Amino acid sequence: MSESSQIFVGLNAVILAVTDEEPRILTLRRGEHSVVVPADGSAEPPPAELMDGLPFGPLDPARDRTLELALRAWVREQTGIEVGYVEQLYTYGDRNRDPLERQGGPRILSIGYLSLCREDVVMGATQARWRPWYDYLPWEDWRDGRPQILDKQLEPALKAWIDVAEDRRAAQLRRDRVDIAFGLGGAPWDGYRVLDRYELLYEAGLVGEAMRDRGAPEATGEELPTRRLGRPMCFDHRRILATAVSRLRGKIKYRPVVFELLPPTFTLLQLQRVVEALAGQRLHKQNFRRLVEKGGLVEGTGKLSAGTGGRPAELFRFRHGVLRERPTPGVGLPSLPEH
Amino acid sequence: MSESSQIFVGLNAVILAVTDEEPRILTLRRGEHSVVVPADGSAEPPPAELMDGLPFGPLDPARDRTLELALRAWVREQTGIEVGYVEQLYTYGDRNRDPLERQGGPRILSIGYLSLCREDVVMGATQARWRPWYDYLPWEDWRDGRPQILDKQLEPALKAWIDVAEDRRAAQLRRDRVDIAFGLGGAPWDGYRVLDRYELLYEAGLVGEAMRDRGAPEATGEELPTRRLGRPMCFDHRRILATAVSRLRGKIKYRPVVFELLPPTFTLLQLQRVVEALAGQRLHKQNFRRLVEKGGLVEGTGKLSAGTGGRPAELFRFRHGVLRERPTPGVGLPSLPEH
DNA sequence: AGACTTATGCTAAATCTGAGTATAAGTCAC
DNA sequence: GTGACTTATACTCAGATTTAGCATAAGTCT
Numbered sequence: 001m002s003e004s005s006q007i008f009v010g011l012n013a014v015i016l017a018v019t020d021e022e023p024r025i026l027t028l029r030r031g032e033h034s035v036v037v038p039a040d041g042s043a044e045p046p047p048a049e050l051m052d053g054l055p056f057g058p059l060d061p062a063r064d065r066t067l068e069l070a071l072r073a074w075v076r077e078q079t080g081i082e083v084g085y086v087e088q089l090y091t092y093g094d095r096n097r098d099p100l101e102r103q104g105g106p107r108i109l110s111i112g113y114l115s116l117c118r119e120d121v122v123m124g125a126t127q128a129r130w131r132p133w134y135d136y137l138p139w140e141d142w143r144d145g146r147p148q149i150l151d152k153q154l155e156p157a158l159k160a161w162i163d164v165a166e167d168r169r170a171a172q173l174r175r176d177r178v179d180i181a182f183g184l185g186g187a188p189w190d191g192y193r194v195l196d197r198y199e200l201l202y203e204a205g206l207v208g209e210a211m212r213d214r215g216a217p218e219a220t221g222e223e224l225p226t227r228r229l230g231r232p233m234c235f236d237h238r239r240i241l242a243t244a245v246s247r248l249r250g251k252i253k254y255r256p257v258v259f260e261l262l263p264p265t266f267t268l269l270q271l272q273r274v275v276e277a278l279a280g281q282r283l284h285k286q287n288f289r290r291l292v293e294k295g296g297l298v299e300g301t302g303k304l305s306a307g308t309g310g311r312p313a314e315l316f317r318f319r320h321g322v323l324r325e326r327p328t329p330g331v332g333l334p335s336l337p338e339h
Numbered sequence: 340m341s342e343s344s345q346i347f348v349g350l351n352a353v354i355l356a357v358t359d360e361e362p363r364i365l366t367l368r369r370g371e372h373s374v375v376v377p378a379d380g381s382a383e384p385p386p387a388e389l390m391d392g393l394p395f396g397p398l399d400p401a402r403d404r405t406l407e408l409a410l411r412a413w414v415r416e417q418t419g420i421e422v423g424y425v426e427q428l429y430t431y432g433d434r435n436r437d438p439l440e441r442q443g444g445p446r447i448l449s450i451g452y453l454s455l456c457r458e459d460v461v462m463g464a465t466q467a468r469w470r471p472w473y474d475y476l477p478w479e480d481w482r483d484g485r486p487q488i489l490d491k492q493l494e495p496a497l498k499a500w501i502d503v504a505e506d507r508r509a510a511q512l513r514r515d516r517v518d519i520a521f522g523l524g525g526a527p528w529d530g531y532r533v534l535d536r537y538e539l540l541y542e543a544g545l546v547g548e549a550m551r552d553r554g555a556p557e558a559t560g561e562e563l564p565t566r567r568l569g570r571p572m573c574f575d576h577r578r579i580l581a582t583a584v585s586r587l588r589g590k591i592k593y594r595p596v597v598f599e600l601l602p603p604t605f606t607l608l609q610l611q612r613v614v615e616a617l618a619g620q621r622l623h624k625q626n627f628r629r630l631v632e633k634g635g636l637v638e639g640t641g642k643l644s645a646g647t648g649g650r651p652a653e654l655f656r657f658r659h660g661v662l663r664e665r666p667t668p669g670v671g672l673p674s675l676p677e678h
Numbered sequence: 679a680g681a682c683t684t685a686t687g688c689t690a691a692a693t694c695t696g697a698g699t700a701t702a703a704g705t706c707a708c
Numbered sequence: 709g710t711g712a713c714t715t716a717t718a719c720t721c722a723g724a725t726t727t728a729g730c731a732t733a734a735g736t737c738t
Contacts, residue, residue, distance in 0.1 A: 005401050007346050009432075009448065059432070061446030062344050067432040091430040091450055093348075093398070093406040107400030109348065109448075111430055180663050190666035192593075254531075269684075287727070289686075310684025311734040324519050327529035608715075626696065628717075649715025650703040 006106040009059040011071045012237060014112065014244040015083065017119040017130065018261045021273045024119065024130040025241065026079055027052040030234065052136075053234040054241070055079055055128065056110070071113050079128040083115040085260040089243045092236055112240035114247060116260035133245065134280070135231045136238055139182075140194055140245065141280045153229060154206070155184065161204040191279055192249050198242035201229060208232035209239075248278055254328035256297060259318040267305050267313035268292065275331050288331070296322040297329055345445040348398040350410045351576060353451065353583035354422065356458040356469065357600045360612045363458065363469040364580065365418055366391040369573065391475075392573040393580070394418055394467065395449070410452050418467040422454040424599040428582045431575055451579035453586060455599035472584065473619070474570045475577055479533055479584065480619045492568060493545070494523065500543040530618055531588050537581035540568060547571035548578075587617055593667035595636060598657040606644050606652035607631065614670050627670070635661040636668055 015026040030053050057074035064070030068086055075083050089112040119130060134141040138149050158178045165171035175185070181196045183189030202210045206229055232238065252258050252275065261274055272288045292298050298316040305313050322329045354365040369392050396413035403409030407425055414422050428451040458469060473480040477488050497517045504510035514524070520535045522528030541549045545568055571577065591597050591614065600613055611627045631637050638658040643651040661668045 005399075007348055007398070007400050009346055009348075059346070060344070061346050065434045067430070088429060090427060091406070093450075095404045111432075176663070185663070187663040188666055192666070267685090284726095284728070285684095286686080286688090286729085291726095307684070307735060309736055310682085311686085311736090313685055324515070324524070324526040327527055327531070606716090623696065623698095624715095625698085625717080625719090629695095646704060646715070648705055649713085650705090650717085652716055 008106050008108050010056050010108060010110040011059055011067065011074060012054045012056040012110050012112045012240050013071055013075055013083070013086075013115055014054060014089070014241055015075065015079070015081065015115045015117065016133070016244070016248070016261070017117050018274045018277050019119045019130070021277050023133045023277045025133050026055060026081070026128050027131050027233075028055055028078065028128055029053075051234040052131065052231065052237075054237045056237075059111075067111060068113075075115070081117065081128075083117060085116040085257065087114045087247070088112070089114055089240065089247055092239070110236065110240075112243055114244045116257060118261065118263065131231075133241060136233060136241055137194065137198065137245065138230050139197065140191075142189070142191075143276060143280060143282055149229065150182070154182065154201075157206050157229075158182065158184075158200075158204060161206070191281060192246060194246040194249065195239075195242045198239060202239070207238070209236070245278075249280075252278060252330050254330040256318065256322065256329050258331065262318075265301055265303070265315040265317050268298070268316060269313060271298070271316070291331060295329065296325055297331075347445050347447050348400075349395050349447060349449040350398055350406065350413060351393045351395040351449050351451045351579050352410055352414055352422070352425075352454050353393060353428070353580055354414065354418070354420065354454045354456065355472070355583070355587070355600070356456050357613045357616050358458045358469070360616050361471045362473070362616045364472050365394060365420070365467050366470050366572075367394055367417065367467055368392075390571065390573040391470065391576075393576045395576075398450075406450060407452075414454070420456065420467075422456055424455040424596065426453045426586070427451070428453055428579065428586055431578070449575065449579075451582055453583045455596060457600065457602065470570075472580060475572060475580055476533065476537065476584065477569050478536065479530075481528070481530075482615060482619060482621055488568065489521070493521065493540075496545050496568075497521065497523075497539075497543060500545070530620060531585060533585040533588065534578070534581045537578060541578070546577070548575070584617075588619075591617060591669050593669040595657060595661065595668050597670065601657075604640055604642070604654040604656045607637070607655060608652060610637070610655070630670060634668065635664055636670070 013026075017024055017026075029050050055075050055078045057070075057078065059067065059070045064073065067088070071086065072083055075081055091109060091111045093107075093109045095107065139147050139154055141147055162171050162174045162178060165174050177200060179185035179187045180190075181193050181200050198207070201207045205211060208228055209232055212232075230238075233241070248257070258271065258274055258278070262271060268289050269285075271292065272283055272285065275288070276283055296319055299319045301315045301317055303315045305315050307313060352365075356363055356365075368389050394414050394417045396409075396417065398406065398409045403412065406427070410425065411422055414420055430448060430450045432446075432448045434446065478486050478493055480486060501510050501513045501517060504513050516539060518524035518526045519529075520532055520539050537546070540546045544550060547567055548571055551571075569577075572580070587596070597610065597613055597617070601610060607628050608624075610631065611622055611624065614627075615622055635658055637655040640654045640656055642654045644654050646652060
């Protein structure tokens with residue numbers, strides 16, 4: 001059986017924690033060699049540019065009984081974390097996603113996962129590092145209003161991409177997609193279309209990864225025609241991250257997953273800040289309180305927090321019973337007001 | 340490289356159409372041999388019992404440029420259908436999902452897909468056959484009220500499963516899960532928890548597949564202690580179907596995917612019936628009309644349908660412009676009234 | 679003490695939802 | 709052709725939910 005008809009499966013994890021009101025993912029700084037560690041111990045190709053990547057490793061079909069167990073094992077080895085909540089995101093399998101494939105290596109499939117935890121569970125003594133996810137997707141953070149990068153860089157670049165379309169029809173298609181994904185031309189901004197936006201930017205050649213994947217060797221995004229749009233990642237890891245953000249923003253609406261990111265007790269403001277961090281937008285405080293309290297998502301503990309400078313707040317905990325009362329317990333987000 | 344460290348990837352498609360107000364999926368009646376057609380043309384093991392299965396086939400890493408292209412190619416070969424809308428669902432990789440694995444074969448991964456189309460696109464001259472999806476998941480259809488199978492078979496069987504738990508704590512855990520998944524003990528029925536329910540039934544050993552996978556050879560579900568719960572499928576295809584139903588019921592809320600299942604123009608009642616078929620519940624007609632009309636999802640064509648016995652209805656079409664107006668254009672379902 | 683910060687209670691207006699009434703415009707049996 | 713029946717469509721109304729504020733409570737900081 002030739003190399004080219006073999007398949008290797010890599011597992012990738014977006015490991016998320018929210019600390020200091022900032023959603024952070026665990027990244028490894030690494031060279032862009034293959035996902036695959038050859039089983040025969042042969043030398044890996046020398047790493048190219050160092051670049052951020054998600055923790056990942058191959059599925060060992062002989063050892064790993066399930067995909068999730070394989071993922072947990074790899075994360076433990078690479079980062080020292082014993083992950084709790086885990087959710088599968090998507091499986092990517094386009095040819096030549098991995099640079100090694102182009103050199104005649106085996107076909108690579110990568111399965112993306114999302115894991116939620118708290119930063120304090122991380123052991124030391126590891127090369128892993130927490131980094132704000134908005135470093136990679138800066139246009140997704142609307143907490144301080146419309147991100148500048150949108151008007152200053154993205155919009156002009158996307159307009160240019162529309163203009164270089166083959167014909168009028170193709171241009172119109174591009175315009176429609178851009179308008180819907182980025183809330184231009186009168187369309188509203190939709191906080192859930194994170195993946196749409198990243199993929200559009202990739203297709204338009206506006207993120208570093210696109211140029212790299214098209215064959216320019218060793219490109220890191222620095223030398224793009226536009227200034228680089230967000231921090232690039234190796235392989236398709238940024239696409240996986242975008243998938244994770246999309247999925248999570250959608251999921252908090254109908255499942256109480258936020259609590260995986262919080263300590264056992266918390267104030268309502270802490271809870272709100274975490275939701276805002278994920279959603280990338282601010283929420284109305286009083287309404288948020290009503291939502292989670294009347295919605296039965298939380299219950300007071302009677303204890304007060306050592307307030308950080310104001311009236312002390314009551315400490316709440318997640319109310320597990322809500323699961324049997326309501327079909328979809330979560331925190332729905334308002335549609336973003338237009339700016 | 341030994342067989343056991345190799346990986347084969349199978350692609351499975353839930354191909355759905357709604358005809359005569361019934362959601363139907365394309366199935367192939369086939370023996371339970373492996374997903375894998377050996378590349379060297381060696382003989383396959385003799386088929387066991389004939390059983391329904393989804394169209395599926397291996398990813399050929401040398402030929403298929405993307406997973407989706409591979410899927411389309413396989414579907415075309417097996418069923419003659421050129422699928423339109425396609426969406427990836429989930430990747431399953433537990434060891435021993437496939438009977439052949441237990442016999443020392445390679446590790447099998449299967450990637451599930453959902454495809455939406457209309458039945459009339461199917462060519463003849465194929466072994467494929469449309470079957471109502473509720474044949475496989477009969478407890479999911481509440482259009483004529485609460486399904487009888489729930490009270491008569493499922494509830495008693497689940498209660499028995501709770502009772503045989505190891506200790507009181509385990510029993511309580513089981514009860515909680517059952518109550519939430521099946522809307523018992525005061526919890527509401529949640530039409531979206533299709534996958535939860537199937538996996539619970541599998542874990543409780545109440546579907547034919549569970550017994551088969553535990554090692555009983557050639558079991559087809561007929562000889563179960565309880566009468567069989569829904570029609571079984573080969574491998575984990577019923578789990579993939581349950582995933583598809585869950586996903587689709589969730590998605591019609593915020594994306595206008597229903598229209599993939601309808602002809603270009605349709606009456607509002609036709610549209611409603613399709614949504615009801617997917618959701619497995621009845622909707623209030625006047626409110627549904629208001630929802631889709633005022634929501635901008637459809638626009639009238641001015642033409643009238645050749646009424647099937649009543650006042651003729653106007654023909655509508657999907658209003659593409661809604662995509663740029665609203666972030667989440669879809670048909671939200673009411674929470675099911677309790678029975 | 680007074681400014682400032684955060685927590686929490688409460689309300690008015692707008693919108694959305696669920697359920698029903700009423701009327702229009704066809705088909706079908708006879 | 710008339711009356712029963714079927715489906716389509718318009719409109720209403722009450723209640724729930726959502727959005728956006730105002731107002732007050734209870735701390736910290738200078």
